[in-house]
Amino acid sequence: MAQKSVWSDNRFWRRSATWVTGVASVLLIWLTFDTMGQISMGTDADLKNGVTKRVPAPTVINYKVDYVFDSRRGHEVPKIGPEKEKFFGKFWSEEEAAALLHKGKLASQAKNCMDCHTLLGNGAYFAPDLTKAWLDPAWQDGGTMQAMTGKNSKEEAMVAFLMNPDQYPTHERMMPNLGITHDEAVALVAFLKHMASIDTNGFPRNFGRMQGAVHGK
Amino acid sequence: MEQNLILTPEIASGDFLTIFVASALVLVFGGLYVGLFTAVKVRLLKPWFMIIGYGFWLLTVYCLYLMGSLMHVDHFTAKALVVAAVGLLLVPHAVYYMQDHVHRENEH
Amino acid sequence: MANNALTGVGSESKQLATWYFTFAAIIFGAQLVFGVVAAIQFVEPSFLYGVLDFSIARILHINALVVWMVFAMFGSVYWLLPDETGIETVGIKIGKLLFWIFAAAIVVVVLVYLFIQVGPADDTTIWFITEGREYIEAPRWADLGIVVVALGFVANLFFTGMKGNRSGIVTVLMADMIAFSGLYLCGMFFTDNISMDQYWWWWVIHLWVEATWEVFVGSLAAYALITIIGAHRKVVEMWLWIEVAMLFGSGILGLGHHYFWIGTPEYWWEIGALFSALEPLPLVAMFIHVLYDWGKTQGEQMGAEHTDEDHVKSVITNKPAFTWITLNAFGNFLGAGIWGFFHTLPQVNLYTHGTQFTAAHGHLAFFGAYATILIGMMYLAIQGTNGIKVMNHTKASIWGVSLITSGVVGMTVALTIAGYSQVLVARAQMGGTWQAYFDGQAGMWFQQAMDWRLVMGVVTLLGFVFLAKDLLTSGKSPVHER
Numbered sequence: 001m002a003q004k005s006v007w008s009d010n011r012f013w014r015r016s017a018t019w020v021t022g023v024a025s026v027l028l029i030w031l032t033f034d035t036m037g038q039i040s041m042g043t044d045a046d047l048k049n050g051v052t053k054r055v056p057a058p059t060v061i062n063y064k065v066d067y068v069f070d071s072r073r074g075h076e077v078p079k080i081g082p083e084k085e086k087f088f089g090k091f092w093s094e095e096e097a098a099a100l101l102h103k104g105k106l107a108s109q110a111k112n113c114m115d116c117h118t119l120l121g122n123g124a125y126f127a128p129d130l131t132k133a134w135l136d137p138a139w140q141d142g143g144t145m146q147a148m149t150g151k152n153s154k155e156e157a158m159v160a161f162l163m164n165p166d167q168y169p170t171h172e173r174m175m176p177n178l179g180i181t182h183d184e185a186v187a188l189v190a191f192l193k194h195m196a197s198i199d200t201n202g203f204p205r206n207f208g209r210m211q212g213a214v215h216g217k
Numbered sequence: 218m219e220q221n222l223i224l225t226p227e228i229a230s231g232d233f234l235t236i237f238v239a240s241a242l243v244l245v246f247g248g249l250y251v252g253l254f255t256a257v258k259v260r261l262l263k264p265w266f267m268i269i270g271y272g273f274w275l276l277t278v279y280c281l282y283l284m285g286s287l288m289h290v291d292h293f294t295a296k297a298l299v300v301a302a303v304g305l306l307l308v309p310h311a312v313y314y315m316q317d318h319v320h321r322e323n324e325h
Numbered sequence: 326m327a328n329n330a331l332t333g334v335g336s337e338s339k340q341l342a343t344w345y346f347t348f349a350a351i352i353f354g355a356q357l358v359f360g361v362v363a364a365i366q367f368v369e370p371s372f373l374y375g376v377l378d379f380s381i382a383r384i385l386h387i388n389a390l391v392v393w394m395v396f397a398m399f400g401s402v403y404w405l406l407p408d409e410t411g412i413e414t415v416g417i418k419i420g421k422l423l424f425w426i427f428a429a430a431i432v433v434v435v436l437v438y439l440f441i442q443v444g445p446a447d448d449t450t451i452w453f454i455t456e457g458r459e460y461i462e463a464p465r466w467a468d469l470g471i472v473v474v475a476l477g478f479v480a481n482l483f484f485t486g487m488k489g490n491r492s493g494i495v496t497v498l499m500a501d502m503i504a505f506s507g508l509y510l511c512g513m514f515f516t517d518n519i520s521m522d523q524y525w526w527w528w529v530i531h532l533w534v535e536a537t538w539e540v541f542v543g544s545l546a547a548y549a550l551i552t553i554i555g556a557h558r559k560v561v562e563m564w565l566w567i568e569v570a571m572l573f574g575s576g577i578l579g580l581g582h583h584y585f586w587i588g589t590p591e592y593w594w595e596i597g598a599l600f601s602a603l604e605p606l607p608l609v610a611m612f613i614h615v616l617y618d619w620g621k622t623q624g625e626q627m628g629a630e631h632t633d634e635d636h637v638k639s640v641i642t643n644k645p646a647f648t649w650i651t652l653n654a655f656g657n658f659l660g661a662g663i664w665g666f667f668h669t670l671p672q673v674n675l676y677t678h679g680t681q682f683t684a685a686h687g688h689l690a691f692f693g694a695y696a697t698i699l700i701g702m703m704y705l706a707i708q709g710t711n712g713i714k715v716m717n718h719t720k721a722s723i724w725g726v727s728l729i730t731s732g733v734v735g736m737t738v739a740l741t742i743a744g745y746s747q748v749l750v751a752r753a754q755m756g757g758t759w760q761a762y763f764d765g766q767a768g769m770w771f772q773q774a775m776d777w778r779l780v781m782g783v784v785t786l787l788g789f790v791f792l793a794k795d796l797l798t799s800g801k802s803p804v805h806e807r
Contacts, residue, residue: 009563010493010559010562010563010566013563013566013567013570014493014496014566016566016567016570017566017567017569017570017573020570020573020574021569021570021573021574021577024573024574024577024578025577027577027578028577028578028580031592031596032524034590035524035584035589035590035593036521036524038589038590039518039520039521039524039588039589039590040518040521041517041518054520054588054589054590055518055519055520055521055588058517098517101517102517103446104446105515105516105517105519105522106446106447106448106450106451106515107446108457109450109451109455109456109457109458109515110443110444110445110446110447110450110451110454110455110457111443111446111457112380112381112384112442112443112455112457112462113457114457114458114459115379115380115381115383115384115457115459115462116378116379116380116383118679119519119523120519120520120523120586120587120588121586121587121678121679122459122523122526122587122679123459123679124379124380124383124459125679125680125681125683125684126363126366126367126379126380126383127762128758128759128762128763129679129757129762132757132758133759136758136759137758137759137760138758138759138760139759144760145759166375170763171763171766172370172371173370173766174370174374176374176375176378176380177375178443179443181445184445184446187446191519194519195519198519198520198588199588200586200587200588201585201586201591201594202586202675203585203586203675203678204752204756204757205227205675205676205752205756205757206227206755206756206757207756207757207758228672228673228676228753230749230753230754233676233745233748233749233753234745236673237667237745240663240666240667240673241663241666241667243666244605244609244658244662244663244666245663247605247609248609248612248658248662251609251612251613252612252613252616254613255613255616255617255620256616256620258617259616259617259620259621259624260620260624261620288670288672288673289672290598290670290672291672293595293598293599294594294595294598294599294602294670294671294672297595297598297599297602297603298602300599300602300603301602301603301605301606304603304606305606305609308606308609308610309609309613312567312610312613312614312617313613313617315563315567316560316564316614316617319557319559319560319563320557320560320621
């Protein structure tokens with residue numbers, strides 16, 4: 001008969017399981033606090049002072065957003081400003097921009113965007129990733145989508161498409177008409193521009209390389 | 218700020234297939250090692266199968282190395298892979314040892 | 326067998342379990358039907374366009390998945406509680422009432438998904454139509470309902486565990502179910518910050534399927550091994566505690582592998598890589614464990630009968646259930662292990678994130694890790710309610726398990742090939758733009774893979790028809806020993 005050893009003692013293993021789970025949970029909670037600080041939205045003042053936040057303030061829609069290679073970090077990162085850029089022909093105040101982003105985020109959920117597209121790479125794989133859709137070559141001046149909608153700005157082209165996607169068939173797989181109103185479409189475009197300004201650690205990689213890149217990489 | 222330099226070199230297009238196959242084989246070989254080890258221990262197979270079992274563990278390590286080098290993992294991830302390889306070697310021993318203990322204590 | 330007087334028709338808890346299993350099986354069927362619809366739309370996009378668009382088919386596909394599994398999990402607990410605690414479940418009346426509330430709520434949610442589909446961009450949509458967050462789209466009123474039902478369920482489990490004999494399995498389940506219900510709260514609030522949104526969303530999704538559900542499955546496997554092959558309780562329970570330590574030890578921080586690209590800091594690369602590399606270890610260990618226990622008990626039987634391998638009486642008292650549970654050990658290892666490890670390191674995940682690779686992994690992992698063992702539990706319930714001593718395979722059960730398994734494996738292989746061609750074309754070569762995406766989808770390999778996925782999806786659905794027939798009729802079949 002073998003000796004009773006600690007290795008075959010149920011109590012020992014129960015305590016180990018409790019401790020392991022406890023330690024892992026405490027670590028996760030601690031990391032969560034740190035991450036919360038890093039991914040909470042920046043402020044309008046941060047944008048004005050050129051302070052880089054992983055997730056910038058809603059007023060980022062008033063700035064030129066870009067996605068450029070950072071040799072120190074070894075991948076692309078969003079570049080915000082310092083040039084300002086009108087959004088739907090105007091600059092938005094802090095309150096206006098926040099309300100617009102709020103509506104845009106609500107619309108992205110109310111229309112189930114995530115069940116065809118991916119946002120930050122998460123969602124369904126039936127339609128293109130929207131993480132950097134704002135910067136996509138297809139929507140830029142001279143891009144296919146702008147030409148198709150007959151609009152002369154990226155914002156207006158996106159709105160026209162979102163409101164009546166079934167009128168602009170680009171591929172056999174078409175986006176259905178989801179009853180998106182003009183206001184909702186404007187808000188969604190703001191949501192997309194805001195998402196494009198989030199620092200995603202270089203995802204997607206080599207964005208637009210074959211198209212001559214977003215900005216001539 | 219040399220410390221902050223994070224390098225993520227690109228993966229060559231031709232390497233993707235090797236990476237995927239190697240990472241699948243990591244667990245296939247790992248599973249074979251574990252399966253043979255357990256089967257020998259509970260006397261479903263003859264003892265010399267154990268040598269083949271350890272052979273599969275070596276293949277696992279090779280696949281891990283191949284996969285890691287082709288995807289250019291950083292130092293930290295490389296260490297994590299080594300830990301996983303050693304862990305895989307030890308886990309069946311530990312599990313068997315403990316199970317056997319409990320069995321002997323409870324059956325006699 | 327570790328059964329007692331409360332086994333079978335006599336126990337109200339077991340009766341309630343069969344209700345849960347029945348509803349689960351119906352929803353499982355619905356999941357497969359909507360899955361086939363979505364698969365058709367990949368091949369023929371005009372199919373039901375504007376009527377039941379891909380997004381809606383997919384919501385129904387993945388929500389049905391979550392719901393049937395939760396129902397089958399609740400059912401499993403109600404089934405094993407009398408055996409484990411030795412008493413009838415406390416508050417069974419409330420349990421039955423909650424079942425009807427839960428089922429009715431699910432029906433309303435499904436009808437709203439089907440016929441209302443989307444709403445305006447305001448809070449009424451979030452409250453009454455859809456929350457639009459993958460897997461947990463259910464509107465907020467349903468969220469609150471689910472919390473109430475889950476609390477009632479957990480209370481039943483707790484009071485029964487405290488009053489009766491609290492075995493190791495019940496203790497693990499009590500702790501696990503608290504975490505399981507509590508985590509759902511992380512998915513209920515709204516934020517404008519998409520990174521924050523995704524951060525907490527993963528707390529629900531990951532900490533469910535890669536931590537609390539895995540532990541749940543460990544407990545079920547423990548119960549099943551004791552019940553089906555008469556494994557030693559002490560060994561099985563000690564083993565369960567080791568599994569809990571390994572699963573939570575690697576799974577909780579394994580959450581890091583979802584935080585590579587959603588706006589969260591770079592240190593998650595290291596945390597995600599380290600714990601992801603460890604995550605297959607408990608799966609490997611679970612695999613050894615089933616093999617070990619079966620080998621040991623069968624070996625003892627051989628010794629007891631003084632006979633050899635060919636003539637020994639099998640220790641397996643429920644063949645269909647044991648088949649599904651063995652598939653669970655394999656499937657968990659293959660789907661969650663191999664197909665997860667494929668793309669878990671950040672260096673390669675940069676290219677595979679958001680491609681069909683994830684879909685391949687999802688199909689095999691949900692099937693292998695959860696569907697299999699829950700179907701096994703359904704067979705245990707059939708055995709119990711019909712007073713069967715040794716349950717054997719029927720023709721339908723063999724067809725069911727073979728077709729479903731080959732269908733899911735086939736879909737997984739097809740999706741893996743699709744994912745591979747997508748990674749090469751849309752990601753590595755073209756950098757993930759709109760154009761890159763569509764070029765990736767137009768490739769011959771991708772399109773053929775999607776055809777095969779559809780074929781295999783139909784095979785799976787066919788298998789389900791056999792399974793459903795068997796679940797309904799097997800109890801009365803003459804092939805069993807009574």
